[in-house]
Amino acid sequence: MKIRVNKAMLAAAGLAVAVTVAGGVAVGAGADDWYTGGNAALADPDHTAIALKLYNAAGVEVSSGNIGDPLAAFAAAGGAVRAGDAFASLFVHLPQSDTAPGAWPGLQVSGTDEFSGAGAVAAPASLAGKPYVRTGNGGYTLAEVAEVLPNDETDASFAHVYELRLRTSSETKGVSTEYAAAYVKITGSTWAITTAPVLGGGGPTGTATPTGTATPTASPTPTTSPTPTSGPSTSGPQATSTPTPTPAPTTGTAVKRKPGKPVLKVTTKPTPKKGGAATVTVATPAGLAKATGKVSLVITKGKTTVRVNGTVRAGVAKVKLPKLAKGSWTVTITYSGDARYLASSAKSKVASK
Numbered sequence: 001m002k003i004r005v006n007k008a009m010l011a012a013a014g015l016a017v018a019v020t021v022a023g024g025v026a027v028g029a030g031a032d033d034w035y036t037g038g039n040a041a042l043a044d045p046d047h048t049a050i051a052l053k054l055y056n057a058a059g060v061e062v063s064s065g066n067i068g069d070p071l072a073a074f075a076a077a078g079g080a081v082r083a084g085d086a087f088a089s090l091f092v093h094l095p096q097s098d099t100a101p102g103a104w105p106g107l108q109v110s111g112t113d114e115f116s117g118a119g120a121v122a123a124p125a126s127l128a129g130k131p132y133v134r135t136g137n138g139g140y141t142l143a144e145v146a147e148v149l150p151n152d153e154t155d156a157s158f159a160h161v162y163e164l165r166l167r168t169s170s171e172t173k174g175v176s177t178e179y180a181a182a183y184v185k186i187t188g189s190t191w192a193i194t195t196a197p198v199l200g201g202g203g204p205t206g207t208a209t210p211t212g213t214a215t216p217t218a219s220p221t222p223t224t225s226p227t228p229t230s231g232p233s234t235s236g237p238q239a240t241s242t243p244t245p246t247p248a249p250t251t252g253t254a255v256k257r258k259p260g261k262p263v264l265k266v267t268t269k270p271t272p273k274k275g276g277a278a279t280v281t282v283a284t285p286a287g288l289a290k291a292t293g294k295v296s297l298v299i300t301k302g303k304t305t306v307r308v309n310g311t312v313r314a315g316v317a318k319v320k321l322p323k324l325a326k327g328s329w330t331v332t333i334t335y336s337g338d339a340r341y342l343a344s345s346a347k348s349k350v351a352s353k
Helices: 007-012 037-041 142-148
Strands: 047-055 064-066 074-077 087-093 106-108 132-134 161-170 179-187 190-194 263-268 276-281 293-301 304-312 316-321 327-335 344-352
Touching: 047 161, 074 087, 074 161, 087 132, 142 161, 142 179, 263 344, 293 316
Parallel strands: 047 179
Antiparallel strands: 047 074, 064 190, 074 132, 087 106, 087 161, 161 179, 179 190, 263 276, 276 316, 293 304, 293 327, 304 316, 327 344
16 A cells, blocks of 8 residues: 655654645646646746755765765755855755655755854855755754655656755745755665656566565654554644745655753853853744754954854753953844744843953
8 A cells, every 4th residue: 555644643742744735726627636647747937957866074075975974964955046146055855756846745854054254053064155055953854854744656657756855045035935946865774876767657567576684773753653554634824823924835754843041151251361161052933853053142342253162952052252352342142044944133232341
């Protein structure tokens, strides 16, 4: 029996999802018919011709790895996915031979990184000018994706293949529907870059079963084991929150929540002769996973600017403050977001005596 992962299954895994149709137009006779059967070979108009590649920390292209490890260090598109965007996020989608690509279910597997402008995260020189995102900044591994979105295809070009999609975003336009794509195939405990599956499928070949079994090292959900259900859900959007500004997501895409603004609390005041310490707290809805990821502090006074970075663990980052000249300093706090939460920022003050 073909298992179709629907929004109810992903919601059980702690992921908010919404179901839409490509371009808002239903092609088939019924609400769910547009992406199945004879329409399975319908190409996704949001799939751009821009190549998506993976890179290690030195900026060297990577084409294989272990499914229990982060996907290389960076994912980068060869060019602009949408003009004017400055942020990027990585998604993994499950190709299905009887479903159009616009309706393939997927998960966001990285945080959201700024790749352009003053707040851009550091990246190798080879990625300069490209939209990029760190693939190991608190996201999911392929092993975790395979547990929630198992690939049981028998068609040779689909079997154990997953699609990587890099989408870009901006503070004014939200997340792009357009994306750059690449494909990886899981064999046992490893993955490797592969070719795109043939839309519509070429039929079972009897050779789709790989050697070995992929054993996930962890589950994207801390306590819930999702139960697969057959047949697509037709009950409408399941998203439990609507981030602002973010448009309705494509089918099966995890919707990231909007956290509270980061709050700075100075625990040890800095002086001109000695540095200080502080905490940054990123509030999240009660009962949900705590925020992870990175925070950056831009501390300014007049023409002097100092930058400080920290790592968020369980919603809190501990940071060291540098020596500061006497007076009041303005602090811009930026939380980069993670696989579950959007980026956010706030202003604060630090006084040095």
